[in-house]
Structure formats: C-alpha cells, structure tokens
Amino acid sequence: MNLVEIQGVKKHFGEIHAVDGIDMHVKKGEILGLLGPNGAGKSTTISMIATLLEPTEGTILFMGESIQADPKQIQNVLGFVPQEIALYPTLTGKENLQFWGRVYGLRGGELRERISEISKVIGLEERLKDRVDTYSGGMKRRLNIGVALLHKPAFIIMDEPTVGIDPQSRSFILDTVRELRDQGSTVLYTTHYIEEVESLCDRIYIMDHGKIIAEGTKESLTEMIDASEVIRLSVETVDPMLITTLQELKFVENVVVEANSIFLTVKENGNHYQSIMNALKESGTQLKGMDIQKPSLETVFLYLTGRGLRD
Template identity: 55%
Template structure:
C-alpha cells in the first residue's frame, strides 16, 4: 500500500484547469519529485494534499483512507513548506517557531526542545534571537522549513523551497532534505529546477499545464530520450540569422537560446558537426565551443512539450 495515493485529481478555477486529472503514488520513505514549469499546477496539487483546497474531482488517499472526507487523517502527519514565506517579520526566528509550534499543539518543555532540535537541523541556531526582518531570503526559508518540522511530521511537502535564495542556503536545504529522508521522513519535493530533482528524488512526476506528462524513476524517464543528444553551442555572438540557419537543419529537433548559448537536441550524431560548422560559416558569428551533453530530465521535458522547463 502506498503511503499516499492521488487519483484523477482535478482542480479548476473557473475556466483555468489548474490540475486536470492527475494520478500518482508516493511510497513510504522516498523523496518524490513534482517537476514542472511555472503554472504547471504543482502548488495547487500540494494545496489539495495539505487539505487547503478541495478538489473538483478525484481522490487523495493517505494509508488507504480518503482525506477528502477525512482531512484530519493526514493533517497532523504532514509538514508543509509553502512556496510563499509565511513569517512575522517583526518577531524573532525563535518566536516565529514558537508560534508555529503552538499551532501544532506543542507547549512548554516539549516545544523548546523541538525548537532546539529543529534549529540544529536547519542550521540557524546562532541567529534565532534576531528579528526575521534582519534575515536573508535563505535564512527565512530555513525558518519556514523549521516551522514545518516542529511536530516531526511523517511526510514533508516542500514547494519550491530554494527559489530566490543564496547558493549556500540552497545547498544546505538540499542536504537537509536528504538527511531527513535518511532518518525515515517521506518527502514530496516540487521544483522547476531539474538539477535539484535529479539530486534528490527517487521517483519523479513531470507536470505541465495541469497534467502529468511522464512519471517514473530517473532512469525510466531518461529512457524516453534514449539515443538523443543534447548539444550546447557557444558563439561569440548570436544573431537571428544564425538561429534561422541552425533551425534549417532538418534533423535538429529543438533549438533553444539561453544568453550566449544555443542548446539543441538531435538523434543524428554523424553529420551534426559538419552541418553546424557549415551553417555558422554562412553567418558573421563564430563558434567558440561545442559541448555534447548526456540527456537529462530537462531534455525529457523538452522532448515531450517542445518547450524548456525554465523560460
């Protein structure tokens, strides 16, 4: 029996089909990833699992019991780190954690012990007395995560917990996720960062426009793009003329421009170099480097949707 089972879940906001019939299972002890671009429906899905929103259709079962009819079955078992930071800026980190602890019914010695333990986990002990308004974005995030951990939940749901923070806090958060998981916590992690999902997750569902377009272990998902190559090209500069000419190579499947790089995917490995060099020599731009990458989850997304995960 899966710990959590989502079945044909739908949530519409008027005509916006935020979540349009998704199904997935989360097994006990795994780090499950929901990967998808902005507006895919990740937060809406999480709001339904955390019983904030009722779905229009479908069911969510926690240990085989529907949480739609019986929300209290899951509420105490769940820790949710929302996408939007929810803290009182004029209170200290400690006071914020205390507030959330009270909300979970923790009091007295038990609460102060848990605040102690949790601030150790999130690595913020020495700043607990400072007001939140003095914190960096990364430190606020860590308190937000700490708040979700106070009642020692069985399942931790994290909604894009590393957006807009410094690399050090980001790495700390990623390693905290793995550490918590090692101690037995089941984790649902949503992100539009392919690298994070690759680093953390045992199984992944890729979401787009309210639907799950692929699910599986990372190896299973990479099977979808087997044989494809992802090629990164750097030029001294990139002109529209250059992009047009590369697009005119008929066996190239996707052409994406990121700053000074052109990223393309193709099955054909034989003629590609010759053709790329020929095409770029017809322009005023020169190639600085050609780098072949193994396909990753980004390539899976690109293959299935024709779009990049991040725009």
C-alpha cells in the first residue's frame, strides 16, 4: 500500500488554480522529488498533505484512510520543514529545540537525548549555545530541519530547504536527507533545482501551472523524450524567422528559446549540422557557440514546457 495517495486534488484561491487536479502517490521508504518552477503549486500541494490546507476538491489518503476525515494519523508521524524559517531569533539553537520539543510533547531526559542526537544530525553541536540571530542562513535552515526531526517522524516533508544557502550547508542537508531515507524514513522533497532531484530522488514528479506534467525516475524521464540529443545554439540575437525555419526542419522535434540560446531537440541519426548552418546563414545569424547535450531532466523540462527551469 502506498503511504500517501493523492486523488484528483485541486486547490483554488479565488481565480487562482494553485493546484489544478493532481494524482500522486508516495511510496514508503523513498525520497520523492516534487520539481517545479516558482509558482508551480509545490508548497500548496505539500501543505494539503500536511493537513495545513484543505483541498478545494479531491481526496488525500494516508495508509488508505482519508486525512480530511482523520488528520491525526498523518500529523503524528509527520515532520514538516516549511519554506519559511520558523525559529525564535533571540533564543539560542538549544532553546529553540527545547521549545519545539515541548510542543511535540517531549520532556526531561528524553528531550535532552533527542536534542543531543539531532544536533549531531544537523551538525550544530558547536553552536547550540549561540543565539539564532548569529547563525548563517545555512545554519538556520539546518536548525529548522532539526526542529522537524525532534519527534522522530517516519514521514518528512521538506519545502525547498536549500534555497539561498551556502554550498556546504546544501550538501550537508542533501546528505541528511539520504541518511533519513537509509534509516527507513520516507521523504517528500520539493525543489526547483534539477541537480538536486537528479542526485537525491528515487522518483520524481514534475509540476507546472498546478499540474503534474511527468512522473518517473531520472532515467525513465529522460528516456521519455524521443531524441538522441539536444543541440544548443548560442547566438547574438534571436531572429524569429530563424526559429520558424528551424521548426520546419524535419529532424527537429522541438525548438525552445531561452535568452540567447536556442535549444533544438533532434531525432537520432543523420548529419544535421549542414541544414542548421544553412538556416543560420540564410537568416544572417552569427553563431557564437554550439554544444550538444544528452537528454537530461533539464532538457525534459524544456521539452515539456518550452521553458527553462532556472532562477
């Protein structure tokens, strides 16, 4: 049985269809990635799973039971790491953990033991006695994760926990997520960083405009695009006529323009370069550079949405 089952779920805020009819499931013991650009509906989706928001329509099951009917079941095993940091800046790291531990019902020796374990997990042992407002962004994030782990949750949801932090804290957090999975927890991880889902996630949903547009492993998603390669042309200015010409080439499946780059998804076989060079020459476009990329999650996203997935 799937740990979580999401069936036909929508969340509308007035005219805004933040989540627009999605089906998803979470398997026990996996790191599941929810990948999408800002505004895709990721936070809204996980807030509904965490019972912080009610769906406008649809059902969410936890262990086969509706969480709308019985929210306690999922709340008891859930650790939720919100996108916004939820800490008291004037308290120390330890005091924050104590405060939240008590909120979770931990007391005395058990609380002390958990705080000591958690501070090792998040790598903040040395700084636990310092006020949170002296922490770096990455340290705050790690403490925020520690807070969510105090009560040993079996299911952890993290909402873009690595946005705007230093690379070291980032890789520390990614390692922590892997350890949690290896110890038997289930993790649902949202991000707009493709590299993170590629290196971290056992399975991935790609979300855009409130809809799930693809699902699979990194490998199955990249196999999905029926092309041997993606050619990137780097140009000074993008001529719309050139784009039309390229789209009409019979070996070209898809053309996406991003800033000064033109991405061509091309079919296998054949020497395409002459036709591409002719098209460039015809439109008088100066080629500044060209490279060839094997299909990756990034090119899958380009292919599906016609847009890049960057900040």
